[in-house]
Amino acid sequence: QVQLVESGGGLVQPGGSLRLSCAASKSIFSFYPMGWYRQAPGKQRELVAFITYGGDTNYADSVKGRFAISRDNAKNTVYLQMNSLKPEDTAVYYCGLFAPSTYWGQGTQVTVSS
Numbered sequence: 546q547v548q549l550v551e552s553g554g555g556l557v558q559p560g561g562s563l564r565l566s567c568a569a570s571k572s573i574f575s576f577y578p579m580g581w582y583r584q585a586p587g588k589q590r591e592l593v594a595f596i597t598y599g600g601d602t603n604y605a606d607s608v609k610g611r612f613a614i615s616r617d618n619a620k621n622t623v624y625l626q627m628n629s630l631k632p633e634d635t636a637v638y639y640c641g642l643f644a645p646s647t648y649w650g651q652g653t654q655v656t657v658s659s
Contacts, residue, residue, distance in 0.1 A: 547569055547570055547571050547573065547574075547642060547644070547648045548569070548570040548648075549567055549568070549569055549570075549640050549641075549642060549648055549649065549650035549651075550567065550568050550570075550650060550651070551565060551566065551567045551638065551639070551640055551650040551651065551652060551653040552565070552566050552567075552568075552653060553565040553566050553653060554638060554653030554654045554655045555654075555655070555656070556656045556658065557630055557655070557656070557657055558657070558658070558659050559630060559631060559632060559657055559658075559659055560629060560630065561630050561657070562626070562627060562628045562629075562630065563627045563630065563655060564624060564625065564626050564627070565581065565624065565625040565627070565638055565640075565653060565655075566622055566623075566624055567579070567581075567622065567623045567624075567625075567640030567650055568620070568621060568622045569621040569622070569623075569642060569648075570621075571621070572621060573644060574618065574621040574622075574623075574642060575598060575618035575621070576598055576644075577598055577642055577643055577644045578595060578596060578597045578598060578643045579595070579596055579614075579616060579623040579640060579641065579642055579643070580592060580593075580594065580595040580596070580614075580640070580641045580643065581593040581594045581595075581614060581623075581625045581638060581639070581640055581641075582638070582639045582640075582641060583634075583636035583637065583638045583639070583655075584636055584637050584639070584652075585633075585635060585636040585637075588636075590639070591605065592605055593605050593608055593612065593625070593638070594608065594612055594613075594614035594625060595614070596614045596615070596616055596623065598618075600616070602614050607633075608627075608634075611627065611628050611629045611630075612625060612626065612627050612628070613625070613626040613628075614626075623640060625638070625640075627655070630655075630657045631657060632657050632658060633657075634655060634657050635655060635656050635657050635658070636654075636655060637652040637653065637654050637655075638652065638653050638654075638655050639651075639652045
């Protein structure tokens with residue numbers, strides 16, 4: 546069983562920045578793609594950013610140019626740097642590991658408000 550633990554969420558003003566982290570409990574992390582998803586109240590979970598084991602990335606159109614996903618395989622950790630945050634970025638953010646089974650973290654709340 547793989548456990549994923551997110552951290553780094555919080556309350557930030559519009560235009561501010563946050564960095565989310567997701568630490569995996571096992572070293573298999575480095576062999577599989579990872580993603581950050583988010584779910585706002587009343588909405589479906591949506592993909593925010595995705596990174597392959599080799600470091601190729603993909604982003605939702607709504608966050609391109611503002612968010613950056615990266616991974617440190619030596620630390621079994623994936624990051625999401627979020628800049629120029631907007632109120633519509635408010636959501637619970639989840640990291641996912643896409644191995645033969647899919648694993649999810651517990652989520653971390655990001656609130657963008659003045």
